[in-house]
Amino acid sequence: MPSQEVSKKLPTPERFAALSRVGVALLSELNEERLLHLIAEAACEITGATFAAFTLRPVSETGQPLVPAEGSFFYLAAIVGVTKEQETFFRHISLGGEGLLAPIFRHGVSVRVDDVHTHLDPGNYKQAKKQERATAQDLASAYAQGKISASQLHSMGVPQGHPIMRSFLGAPLLDRERQVRGGLLLGHALAGQFTAEDELLLVALASQAAVALENGRLYRTAQIQAQELQVIFDSSADGITLVDSTGQIVRENRSAQYLHQRLQQEADGANALEQLLFAPARLSLQAQAEQQYSVSLQQGGETHDYLVTASPLRPPPETSPLLLGTQTTPQNISGAVVAYHEVTEIRRLLSIQRKQAETEGRVAQLQLILDELPSSVYLVRGPDAHLVLANRATVGIWGAQWQPGQALQDFLERQHIRIFAPDGNPLSFESLATTRAVRQGETVYHHQQVIRHPDGSNLPVLVNAVALDLRSLDITVPSGSLRTSDQPSWAALVVHQDVSALKEAEQLKDDFIGIAAHELRTPLAVLKGFAQTLIVQTARQQGPELADWQMEALVSIDQATIRLVELTDDLLDISRLQAGRLTLHPSYFDLASLTQRVLTRFQMTTERHHLMLQTDAEYFVVHADQVRMEQVLSNLLSNAIKYSPNGGPIQLRLVSDNDNTILSIQDNGIGIPQEQQVYIFGRFARAENARMHGIKGTGLGLYLCRELIEQQSGRIWFESVEGQGTTFYLSLPSIVESTDDEL
Numbered sequence: 123m124p125s126q127e128v129s130k131k132l133p134t135p136e137r138f139a140a141l142s143r144v145g146v147a148l149l150s151e152l153n154e155e156r157l158l159h160l161i162a163e164a165a166c167e168i169t170g171a172t173f174a175a176f177t178l179r180p181v182s183e184t185g186q187p188l189v190p191a192e193g194s195f196f197y198l199a200a201i202v203g204v205t206k207e208q209e210t211f212f213r214h215i216s217l218g219g220e221g222l223l224a225p226i227f228r229h230g231v232s233v234r235v236d237d238v239h240t241h242l243d244p245g246n247y248k249q250a251k252k253q254e255r256a257t258a259q260d261l262a263s264a265y266a267q268g269k270i271s272a273s274q275l276h277s278m279g280v281p282q283g284h285p286i287m288r289s290f291l292g293a294p295l296l297d298r299e300r301q302v303r304g305g306l307l308l309g310h311a312l313a314g315q316f317t318a319e320d321e322l323l324l325v326a327l328a329s330q331a332a333v334a335l336e337n338g339r340l341y342r343t344a345q346i347q348a349q350e351l352q353v354i355f356d357s358s359a360d361g362i363t364l365v366d367s368t369g370q371i372v373r374e375n376r377s378a379q380y381l382h383q384r385l386q387q388e389a390d391g392a393n394a395l396e397q398l399l400f401a402p403a404r405l406s407l408q409a410q411a412e413q414q415y416s417v418s419l420q421q422g423g424e425t426h427d428y429l430v431t432a433s434p435l436r437p438p439p440e441t442s443p444l445l446l447g448t449q450t451t452p453q454n455i456s457g458a459v460v461a462y463h464e465v466t467e468i469r470r471l472l473s474i475q476r477k478q479a480e481t482e483g484r485v486a487q488l489q490l491i492l493d494e495l496p497s498s499v500y501l502v503r504g505p506d507a508h509l510v511l512a513n514r515a516t517v518g519i520w521g522a523q524w525q526p527g528q529a530l531q532d533f534l535e536r537q538h539i540r541i542f543a544p545d546g547n548p549l550s551f552e553s554l555a556t557t558r559a560v561r562q563g564e565t566v567y568h569h570q571q572v573i574r575h576p577d578g579s580n581l582p583v584l585v586n587a588v589a590l591d592l593r594s595l596d597i598t599v600p601s602g603s604l605r606t607s608d609q610p611s612w613a614a615l616v617v618h619q620d621v622s623a624l625k626e627a628e629q630l631k632d633d634f635i636g637i638a639a640h641e642l643r644t645p646l647a648v649l650k651g652f653a654q655t656l657i658v659q660t661a662r663q664q665g666p667e668l669a670d671w672q673m674e675a676l677v678s679i680d681q682a683t684i685r686l687v688e689l690t691d692d693l694l695d696i697s698r699l700q701a702g703r704l705t706l707h708p709s710y711f712d713l714a715s716l717t718q719r720v721l722t723r724f725q726m727t728t729e730r731h732h733l734m735l736q737t738d739a740e741y742f743v744v745h746a747d748q749v750r751m752e753q754v755l756s757n758l759l760s761n762a763i764k765y766s767p768n769g770g771p772i773q774l775r776l777v778s779d780n781d782n783t784i785l786s787i788q789d790n791g792i793g794i795p796q797e798q799q800v801y802i803f804g805r806f807a808r809a810e811n812a813r814m815h816g817i818k819g820t821g822l823g824l825y826l827c828r829e830l831i832e833q834q835s836g837r838i839w840f841e842s843v844e845g846q847g848t849t850f851y852l853s854l855p856s857i858v859e860s861t862d863d864e865l
């Protein structure tokens with residue numbers, strides 16, 4: 123309990139000493155609670171008050187008041203010189219108040235009352251009416267303006283439980299903007315204890331306290347901000363380096379440190395650091411303005427791109443009166459911040475995007491051109507021939523829309539499209555030109571097909587399928603890159619030509635050839651018969667002897683007739699083939715002995731050529747039409763002889779594996795010029811060099827050979843170099859051993 127009898131007021135000099143002592147302490151104390159206690163204690167000590175209370179107005183983090191100055195929202199922040207119970211009491215009463223406290227809190231002025239009791243209106247406190255409260259407020263305002271004296275202030279009464287208080291002294295805590303932040307309130311049990319000097323001292327103490335509180339708050343805010351900045355600084359993925367005004371590194375964040383260390387280990391690291399850090403720092407210090415650069419560095423064999431920003435650091439302007447006249451000028455730059463942001467990945471993505479856009483543009487352009495072509499052109503890829511792109515004419519060819527990405531077989535089945543050979547037999551999916559190109563990488567020219575549309579109409583087409591090795595291509599199309607793996611994988615560019623008009627003309631020609639050949643047969647047979655009879659009978663001296671020239675003429679007539687018969691036979695075969703009327707009579711036979719027979723026959727017609735057969739087995743059993751096979755062999759052998767006008771060896775080889783029996787016929791003749799090779803299996807097709815050498819022929823042999831071989835599930839192809847020679851290959855399916863019993 124504070125003593126009620128003795129005033130403990132210090133003598134004046136000590137009081138000022140105490141005031142300045144507390145002032146120094148205030149400057150160094152940053153803990154708010156301890157600070158407030160210190161002030162309250164100092165106030166008691168200096169004024170000799172029995173108790174001192176500190177009330178504060180709640181403020182935000184940034185120091186903005188959260189409640190109005192009037193009202194009862196202030197809280198008790200510290201109290202000294204009271205009992206525990208009294209302290210509890212103070213914590214529960216409202217401290218904004220009217221009466222004695224109102225001038226302090228509302229108007230920010232100090233209040234000194236000599237004897238509270240003379241103002242007391244006992245019992246009135248509880249019944250205070252609104253009217254009286256308003257009067258009290260008016261009085262507080264009048265006091266603040268100096269219109270009335272403290273003795274005229276009406277107290278609303280000192281509530282029960284309040285420590286005994288006769289003398290009262292209160293001063294507001296004002297911030298820089300002179301807003302009320304709280305109050306420092308002193309009391310004494312005896313009357314007339316506080317002097318005008320006390321009031322002055324208290325006001326001084328209160329304003330020191332206000333500054334100390336503000337400083338504490340500023341210091342805390344600065345600390346929080348510094349901490350936040352540190353975290354941002356360290357967690358940034360961009361490198362940030364601080365340099366001083368001479369360009370020396372002062373601080374760097376983790377990313378910058380990492381890059382710095384990495385560059386130092388590289389051969390050209392010093393140069394890289396110069397480009398990335400020191401040069402931008404220097405330039406921004408010189409220019410005293412923010413600078414931005416793009417820097418490309420070679421690191422570990424790769425190019426890394428950085429966007430570097432260098433900004434000069436300016437200290438905040440000085441406002442101290444001590445520094446008056448030394449105006450802050452831009453020369454006072456204290457250093458620079460250099461930030462490097464790696465943009466390699468972004469650049470790469472951008473360039474990919476650009477390339478993609480370019481490719482898409484090119485594909486669109488290609489599409490435009492393709493769409494104008496009268497023939498159907500499409501690109502497929504993978505063994506299932508998924509559509510990549512197709513031109514407009516493709517719809518016309520199929521009679522249906524083929525969707526990009528859709529596999530050929532799926533498309534055909536869904537749309538009920540069927541494909542036939544010219545002879546009317548259905549073509550298996552495997553034998554389609556497109557399938558052969560994407561599965562075997564085979565380039566197929568002039569493949570004749572008939573497409574039966576969903577509506578049942580037929581369209582004869584000529585198909586060229588060019589196989590493209592995806593490994594050597596790098597085409598990017600809207601549906602993704604065509605390049606899939608390093609395994610051989612094929613794409614095919616397929617052109618379908620509508621040949622219905624051609625077919626019609628051809629049909630007419632075929633009909634004509636058929637009729638002509640047929641009609642020629644009878645007179646030819648007569649001619650042949652009589653020529654033979656004449657020769658044979660003359661030889662048997664059955665008639666008058668003929669002169670030599672007559673005999674020669676007869677032999678010529680006979681040979682020409684034989685040639686004519688052969689030709690009409692060929693023509694008839696062709697017309698039968700076209701009409702699908704050529705019937706084959708397959709049987710099992712040994713291809714080796716057939717070949718040997720034909721070889722022997724041809725060897726008798728020439729002395730300049732040397733025909734040889736080489737085999738790696740005794741028998742080569744095949745299942746085919748023996749007569750037709752002889753026709754094929756004859757044509758191939760006659761070609762080999764005919765197109766080797768200088769003679770020489772003609773090598774035949776027969777080999778067989780589990781799948782195929784392959785016969786090759788190699789000559790060292792004139793060869794077939796590269797650019798004419800693709801046409802050579804066509805009807806009436808002859809190479810330029812054959813004509814130049816004056817070698818006669820009609821160009822029907824190879825056409826017939828291919829038709830006959832393919833109808834027997836075989837294949838025929840060749841390799842040729844002009845001026846060096848030609849090798850024709852012929853393959854037929856091998857007969858596996860289990861079928862031997864059928865022989």
Ligand code: ATP
Nearest residue numbers: 761762765793808809812819820821822823824848
């Ligand atoms: P024919 O209908 O009487 O056989 P042809 O021999 O000219 O006449 P094909 O057998 O179809 O017709 O041959 C077509 C063309 O292919 C020939 O005209 C020739 O230009 C070329 N040719 C065929 N075989 C050979 C070969 N072994 N060497 C060089 N050129 C050849």
Ligand code: MG
Nearest residue numbers: 757761823824
């Ligand atoms: Mg021929």
